[in-house]
Amino acid sequence: MDLTAWLLGRTPVRPLIATAVGATGVRLAVEGETRRRGWRPALRPAEANLLVVAGADDPAMTPFADAVWQLVPAPRVRIGLTDPAEVAAALSEAEVRLRSRAGQRSSSAGNTAAEHVHHTGGGHSEHMDHGHHHGHDMGGMEMPGGIPMADRAADRDGLKLDRLTVPLGPVLPAWPAGLLVRVRMQGDVVQEATVGTVLTPRHGTRAFWDGEARLRARRLDSCVRLLTVAGWEDAAVVAARLRDDLLAGQDPGSRFTRWANRVRRSRVLRWSLTGVGAQAGSGDGWDRLIRWIDEATNPAETDDPAQILDALPALLAGTDLAAARLVVASFDPDLERLRVSHG
Numbered sequence: 001m002d003l004t005a006w007l008l009g010r011t012p013v014r015p016l017i018a019t020a021v022g023a024t025g026v027r028l029a030v031e032g033e034t035r036r037r038g039w040r041p042a043l044r045p046a047e048a049n050l051l052v053v054a055g056a057d058d059p060a061m062t063p064f065a066d067a068v069w070q071l072v073p074a075p076r077v078r079i080g081l082t083d084p085a086e087v088a089a090a091l092s093e094a095e096v097r098l099r100s101r102a103g104q105r106s107s108s109a110g111n112t113a114a115e116h117v118h119h120t121g122g123g124h125s126e127h128m129d130h131g132h133h134h135g136h137d138m139g140g141m142e143m144p145g146g147i148p149m150a151d152r153a154a155d156r157d158g159l160k161l162d163r164l165t166v167p168l169g170p171v172l173p174a175w176p177a178g179l180l181v182r183v184r185m186q187g188d189v190v191q192e193a194t195v196g197t198v199l200t201p202r203h204g205t206r207a208f209w210d211g212e213a214r215l216r217a218r219r220l221d222s223c224v225r226l227l228t229v230a231g232w233e234d235a236a237v238v239a240a241r242l243r244d245d246l247l248a249g250q251d252p253g254s255r256f257t258r259w260a261n262r263v264r265r266s267r268v269l270r271w272s273l274t275g276v277g278a279q280a281g282s283g284d285g286w287d288r289l290i291r292w293i294d295e296a297t298n299p300a301e302t303d304d305p306a307q308i309l310d311a312l313p314a315l316l317a318g319t320d321l322a323a324a325r326l327v328v329a330s331f332d333p334d335l336e337r338l339r340v341s342h343g
Helices: 003-009 024-036 062-069 084-098 101-109 212-229 233-247 254-265 267-273 285-295 305-316 321-331 335-342
Strands: 015-019 050-054 077-081 117-119 133-135 150-154 160-168 179-186 189-197
Touching: 015 024, 015 062, 024 050, 024 084, 024 233, 050 062, 050 084, 077 084, 160 321, 179 305, 179 321, 189 305, 189 321, 212 233, 212 285, 212 321, 233 254, 254 285, 267 285, 267 321, 285 321, 305 321, 305 335
Parallel strands: 015 050, 050 077, 077 117
Antiparallel strands: 133 189, 150 160, 160 179, 179 189
């Protein structure tokens, strides 16, 4: 028996989704189809073997998707999607390519040129817009390809510690689409942060999370991200199913109540989110999570993403990387609304 073919045929599919701003519908379709197939999403590039780029072929996102693609180990497949209706067929095709020698030869041949299959669905490329930047200019040096370079600086005790510039996003699991944060680390502590966006301008485009039913689902989508980053995968999966039910016009009823009560009663979760991103007017991570749960039944005005971007640099300073990710997830800015309002 051919050992390589045997191993490829039994390789579990681990998708990683890179979502461009404006591709929320595609991202939700991929997540739903992934769950139906029993595939477990990758939480980092090294765990992935399928990179799904959700959104039109976009020069703003391409360098970031390419950089993540280089971190995905073989066997691997990369696809692009712009139409939710094409998701099921495209994922089936990707699975076949992942488990075949021919598909892997194609992926290997595309290493340098970052070649991949892109299902256009009538989509088209747009120009990139880096017009929104918030916080301090860190001035950090980076090697080609975005790999950070370390220099040395004294800490509070006078010791010399590595000072490293680390980019977070825009391709990161459970991360707001289009958000790019560069943090300057000294040791394991964030000293400074610069917050920017990777946006494709589409004037007059309607935000996906619009209308009462979708606003309710939006709050559950934020819960999915925060619970995932907090490490409670089971509760995150249930929240995703409840979100999808709302988007399909179904009332989750008692299932939502049971999930909400379970989350509210979790002492470990409350302990891990208390004090995270504490801000006057919005509370901390735990307060925001509880508010999102309440607003999943009684939707209210959504947060202003521009105000969140302005506040993040100060909130991230002094955290470690794990806490920084919790801070971002606890605010979950919808940059699609930013693009519509500022486009």
